[in-house]
Amino acid sequence: xxSATERTxxxxxxxxxxxxxxxxxxxxxxxxxxxTTSAWIRHANQLVYQLQKVVDxxxxxxxxxxGFLLTGDSTLxxxxxxxxxxxxxxxxxxxxxxxxxxGLRPAQVDSLLATxxxxxxxxxxxxxxxxxxxxxAATELLLKDGQTIISDRMRVLSTRLDTEEKALLDQHxxxxxxxxxxxxxxxxxxxxxxxxxxxxxxxxxxxxALSREKKARERLNLFNRELxxxxxxxxxxxxxxxxxxxxxxxxxxxxxxxxxxxxxEFREVNEAAIRNYGYSQEEFLRLKIxxxxxxxxxxxxxxxVRDVKAFGDDxxxxxxxxxxxxxxxxxxEVTAHPMEYNERPARMVVVNDITERKRSEILLQQLNExxxxxxxxxxxxxAELERFAxxxxxxxxxxxxxxxxxxQLLKKKYQGQLDEKAxxxxxxxxxxxxxxxxxxxxxxEYSRVGSGKENFEEVDTNRILEEVTETFRAQIIKNxxxxxxxxxxxxxxxxxxxxxxxxxxxxxxxxxxSEQSPVIRISVKEEPEHWQFCIRDNGIGIDPLYFExxxxxxxxxxxxxDYSGTGIGLAICKKIVERHxxxxxxxxxxxxxxxFFFTLSKHQ
Amino acid sequence: xxQQVHILLVDDNEGDILLTVEALNEAxxxxxxxxxxxxxxxxxxxxxxxxxxxxxxxxxILLDINLPKMDGTEVLAIIKNDPELRRIPVIMLTTSSAERxxxxxxxxxxxxxxxxxxxxDRFMSVVRTIEDFWISIVxxxxxxx
Numbered sequence: 033x034x035s036a037t038e039r040t041x042x043x044x045x046x047x048x049x050x051x052x053x054x055x056x057x058x059x060x061x062x063x064x065x066x067x068t069t070s071a072w073i074r075h076a077n078q079l080v081y082q083l084q085k086v087v088d089x090x091x092x093x094x095x096x097x098x099g100f101l102l103t104g105d106s107t108l109x110x111x112x113x114x115x116x117x118x119x120x121x122x123x124x125x126x127x128x129x130x131x132x133x134x135g136l137r138p139a140q141v142d143s144l145l146a147t148x149x150x151x152x153x154x155x156x157x158x159x160x161x162x163x164x165x166x167x168x169a170a171t172e173l174l175l176k177d178g179q180t181i182i183s184d185r186m187r188v189l190s191t192r193l194d195t196e197e198k199a200l201l202d203q204h205x206x207x208x209x210x211x212x213x214x215x216x217x218x219x220x221x222x223x224x225x226x227x228x229x230x231x232x233x234x235x236x237x238x239x240x241a242l243s244r245e246k247k248a249r250e251r252l253n254l255f256n257r258e259l260x261x262x263x264x265x266x267x268x269x270x271x272x273x274x275x276x277x278x279x280x281x282x283x284x285x286x287x288x289x290x291x292x293x294x295x296x297e298f299r300e301v302n303e304a305a306i307r308n309y310g311y312s313q314e315e316f317l318r319l320k321i322x323x324x325x326x327x328x329x330x331x332x333x334x335x336x337v338r339d340v341k342a343f344g345d346d347x348x349x350x351x352x353x354x355x356x357x358x359x360x361x362x363x364x365e366v367t368a369h370p371m372e373y374n375e376r377p378a379r380m381v382v383v384n385d386i387t388e389r390k391r392s393e394i395l396l397q398q399l400n401e402x403x404x405x406x407x408x409x410x411x412x413x414x415a416e417l418e419r420f421a422x423x424x425x426x427x428x429x430x431x432x433x434x435x436x437x438x439x440q441l442l443k444k445k446y447q448g449q450l451d452e453k454a455x456x457x458x459x460x461x462x463x464x465x466x467x468x469x470x471x472x473x474x475x476x477e478y479s480r481v482g483s484g485k486e487n488f489e490e491v492d493t494n495r496i497l498e499e500v501t502e503t504f505r506a507q508i509i510k511n512x513x514x515x516x517x518x519x520x521x522x523x524x525x526x527x528x529x530x531x532x533x534x535x536x537x538x539x540x541x542x543x544x545x546s547e548q549s550p551v552i553r554i555s556v557k558e559e560p561e562h563w564q565f566c567i568r569d570n571g572i573g574i575d576p577l578y579f580e581x582x583x584x585x586x587x588x589x590x591x592x593x594d595y596s597g598t599g600i601g602l603a604i605c606k607k608i609v610e611r612h613x614x615x616x617x618x619x620x621x622x623x624x625x626x627x628f629f630f631t632l633s634k635h636q
Numbered sequence: 637x638x639q640q641v642h643i644l645l646v647d648d649n650e651g652d653i654l655l656t657v658e659a660l661n662e663a664x665x666x667x668x669x670x671x672x673x674x675x676x677x678x679x680x681x682x683x684x685x686x687x688x689x690x691x692x693x694x695x696x697i698l699l700d701i702n703l704p705k706m707d708g709t710e711v712l713a714i715i716k717n718d719p720e721l722r723r724i725p726v727i728m729l730t731t732s733s734a735e736r737x738x739x740x741x742x743x744x745x746x747x748x749x750x751x752x753x754x755x756x757d758r759f760m761s762v763v764r765t766i767e768d769f770w771i772s773i774v775x776x777x778x779x780x781x
Contacts, residue, residue, distance in 0.1 A: 430731050433754045434651040440756035441658070469754050 047229050055222040062215035069208040075129075076201040079137075080194060082126045083144075087190040089119040090148035094183055097155035101162055101170045112159075116152065123148070140196075144189040151186050154179045287383040289316070290373050293341065296320040299373050308385065310357035321381075324354045326361060340379070346370070351386070363390040421479035425472045432472060436465040471586070474600035478585060481529060481607045488636050491527045493520035493565075497554060500534045507542055513550035520556050521563055524636040529608045534567075536601040537628055541569035543597075546623070562614060562631040570625040579618050605630070612636065641771045642668040644694035646678040646711065647729075648703055652752070656698065656729075659763035667767075670694060675706025679714060682721055694724060696770055699746075701730040701737055709740045716745040723777045725770060 093115045100108040123145050130141040154177040162170035174180075281288055287305035291298050301316040309316070309324065322330050329352065340348065348368045353361055365384040372378060439462045447455055497517050501508070508515060515538065523530070534554075541552045548570055557564045574582065574589070581587050585603035602616075609616040613633040620626035643660065647653050653671055660667055670691065672678035678699070681688040697715070701708035708728065715721045725747040730737065733751045741749050750766070753759045770776075 426732075426734075429754060430649070433731065433752065434649075436754060437655055437756040437759065438651065441655070444756075473754075 043233075047233070048226070051222065051226045051229060055219070055226070058218050058222065059215065062211065062218060066208065066211045066215060069204055069211050073201060073204045073208055076197055076204055079126075079129055080197045080201065082122065082129055083141075083190065083193055083197065086119065086122045086126050086145070086148065087186075087194075089115055089122055090151060090186060090190075093119060093152055094155060097152075097159060101155075101158055101167060101174070104162065104167070109159075119148070119152070140189070140193055144186070144193055147182060147186040147189055151179065151182045154182055284382075287385075288381065289383075290371065290378050290380050291321050292373065293337070293377040293379055296322060296337070299378060305383070308356070308383075309354070315357075324356075326353055326355060329353055340368075340370075354383070362387045418479045421475055425476035425479065428472050429469075429476075432465065432469055436462070436469055439465055471598055474586075474598045474604075478600055478604050478607065481604060481611060487526040487528065488524055489527060490522055491525045491530055492522045493530070493556075496527070496531050496534060500531060500538060503535065504538060504542065511542060511545065511550055513542060513545075513552065516551070516553045518553075518555040520554070520565075521558070523563060523632050524634075525612055525632060526608075529611065533605050533608045533630070536605050537567045540601060540628075541567060541571060541626075544569075544571040544626075546570060546572050546625075559631070561635070562633045564629060564631045566627055566629050568625065568627040573622045573624045573626055574618060574620040575622050576620070579620075582618065583616065640668060641696065642670065642692055642694045644670045644672060644678065644681060644697045646672045646675070646697065646703065646708065647700040648673050649700070652700070655756075655759060656763060659760045660767065662760065663764060663767045667771075668692075674704040675708065675711040678703075678711050679706070682715065695776055697724055697726045698729045698766075699726050701728065701732050701741075709737070709744060712741060712746055713744045725774070725776065727766060727770070729766075 093112065096108050096112050096115060099105065100112065126141060127138075127145060130138045154174065157177065158170040158173045158179070161173045281300070282302045284302055285304055287308050288302045289298050289305050290300040297318075297320050298316050301311075301313055306313055306316065311319065322333060325333055333352070336348070336350070347370070348366075350366050352364055352366050354364050355361055363386050365386050367382045367384075368379045369382075370377070371380050439458060443458050443462055447458070450458075494517070497520065501515050501517075504515075507513070538552060542550055551570045553566075553568045555566045555568070557566070578589055582589065583602050583606040584599075586599045587603075588597070588599035606616050609630045609632070613636065614631035616628070616630040618626055618628050645653060645656055647656065657669055657671075660669055670681065672681050677688075678697075680686055681691050682693070684691055699708045699712060703711070708730065712726055712728070715724065715726060722745070726745075728737075728741045728746045728749040729752060730750075731752050738749050750762060753762055
């Protein structure tokens with residue numbers, strides 16, 4: 033569209049320039065011609081004028097000369113001299129004027145000038161004769177020289193020249209007129225062409241503008257029609273959306289209402305509000321928002337209203353308590369939006385009944401509290417249990433010692449003095465007391481693995497293992513055992529317990545050996561959050577069935593004749609590891625050896 | 637050279653008293669053994685009060701901790717704060733192995749602390765060792781009667 037306009041414009045300008053240049057060239061050429069013709073006319077006019085002057089002077093001279101010849105008036109002689117001088121001068125000018133002329137003109141002028149000179153000479157001779165021999169002689173001379181013939185000839189020549197020149201002048205004038213009118217014609221033509229071009233151009237432009245305007249108008253019309261359609265649709269939409277919003281308001285499952293910010297009176301209430309609160313619409317519209325609040329909430333409500341009036345054309349969100357018409361208290365989440373109702377500031381309120389949720393929350397909170405209480409009780413009962421275990425085992429020792437000691441004393445002093453039966457009874461009593469003693473000692477030890485963190489410190493596991501293997505030195509030599517220990521890390525732990533842990537582990541590995549000489553390997557793997565230790569042996573192994581059971585206090589897999597012990601060792605290990613926020617487990621199969629793993633948290 | 641050594645045993649448990657006396661009687665050295673059955677009695681014995689007016693100052697005291705009326709550590713404190721009695725070696729001989737009891741005892745200048753072994757043979761051997769050490773090896777101060 034734009035390029036077309038530009039093209040038209042460029043074409044117009046080019047045409048105009050070409051026209052002007054052509055017009056210029058033609059007019060220059062024509063002007064030259066007009067100038068040439070004008071020069072000619074000027075020259076012809078001068079010639080005619082000069083010719084006339086010379087002829088007049090010649091005639092004047094003749095008249096004055098003939099006057100003197102008749103009267104002999106000497107004043108005329110002076111006049112004759114002046115005229116002669118003028119004639120000479122004007123003749124020269126005339127000759128100069130024509131000398132450049134082409135054709136017969138110079139010859140004709142020469143001929144005329146010669147005749148005038150001849151006439152003058154004849155008259156001068158007659159004057160001379162009269163001065164010398166009187167007037168008669170002069171007349172005689174004039175006659176003899178044929179002065180009248182010369183004079184006539186002079187007149188004929190001048191007249192012819194004059195006529196010819198005038199004719200020429202007319203011709204020149206004609207040409208000049210033709211030239212000028214030609215120029216005018218060309219000019220007119222040029223102007224015409226220019227005008228036509230301009231008209232065409234303007235017309236074209238106009239037509240384009242018109243077509244553009246027409247197109248624009250069409251578009252405008254289309255747009256208008258579309259707009260009208262849109263307005264029509266929008267109006268319909270508006271009606272529909274008004275209807276929609278009315279529906280959304282009235283049919284919303286959430287209670288909604290509009291209240292006046294000044295009077296706090298309800299202005300509109302939806303069906304859900306009527307349904308949920310148990311007031312009829314009429315009753316609602318007679319109430320204020322303060323009427324559905326518990327007394328103690330009115331003061332904070334008024335604070336909120338004041339705040340809203342002072343600062344707030346914003347939406348507010350809050351949790352409140354409302355009272356239904358039947359007096360039931362409900363918890364609600366209220367969202368209030370600013371609006372105008374009948375040109376008065378108002379608030380549109382959406383209510384979400386959260387009573388159930390609140391109840392659940394309260395219930396959950398209660399449950400949580402119960403749980404915490406339960407946990408605390410559990411912790412305290414655990415502690416109590418530990419304390420109980422300690423006290424029990426500690427205090428049991430005293431009577432046990434009595435039983436055990438006196439049975440032993442009895443055995444020592446009276447064995448063999450009573451009958452065999454009595455000896456056997458004593459034996460079983462001593463044995464039972466002995467086992468009970470061990471159980472109590474183990475229980476005491478187990479209960480001493482507390483849950484506090486008071487003895488945690490940086491411990492070098494390598495050192496611990498050195499010490500532990502040292503305590504096993506005799507056993508290691510006796511069993512021809514090999515204990516391989518990888519480089520171990522420093523950990524934060526209870527030194528005594530860690531030592532006991534390894535001691536129990538290595539002790540077990542030694543105790544539950546197979547036919548081969550024991551090989552015990554201790555390694556460690558670093559994990560992001562903890563260290564994972566492994567104590568691997570080549571002993572008798574454990575059936576996976578018992579992987580869990582072995583860590584339970586006093587659980588034994590073997591009878592006492594094969595392997596001694598109460599079954600407390602791994603239970604203590606488990607308790608120690610758990611106190612260090614770690615886990616303990618075993619991987620094994622019967623006859624395949626065992627690998628005990630335990631972790632120690634890096635963050636104690 | 638047979639030296640008569642007088643030992644005061646402070647214990648409330650008749651069984652323990654009997655066992656200790658049995659053990660001491662098995663020893664090579666013939667001793668004199670006096671028994672006090674609670675802390676108060678022990679102090680009365682040492683201070684020669686009431687029924688102990690005629691008692692003799694012991695060369696060695698075996699002191700239990702769990703005692704009625706006044707416990708062993710209290711008795712110990714009083715003994716070790718008495719300018720004359722404090723010279724008498726006091727051996728804490730008790731069933732307790734509680735760290736707290738051990739510390740309190742040594743803080744109150746107990747001469748040694750021994751947990752009674754549960755095993756009879758071990759107990760006997762401990763009592764023998766006490767005798768050996770404190771009566772045969774250790775040079776005790778002369779107690780002014």
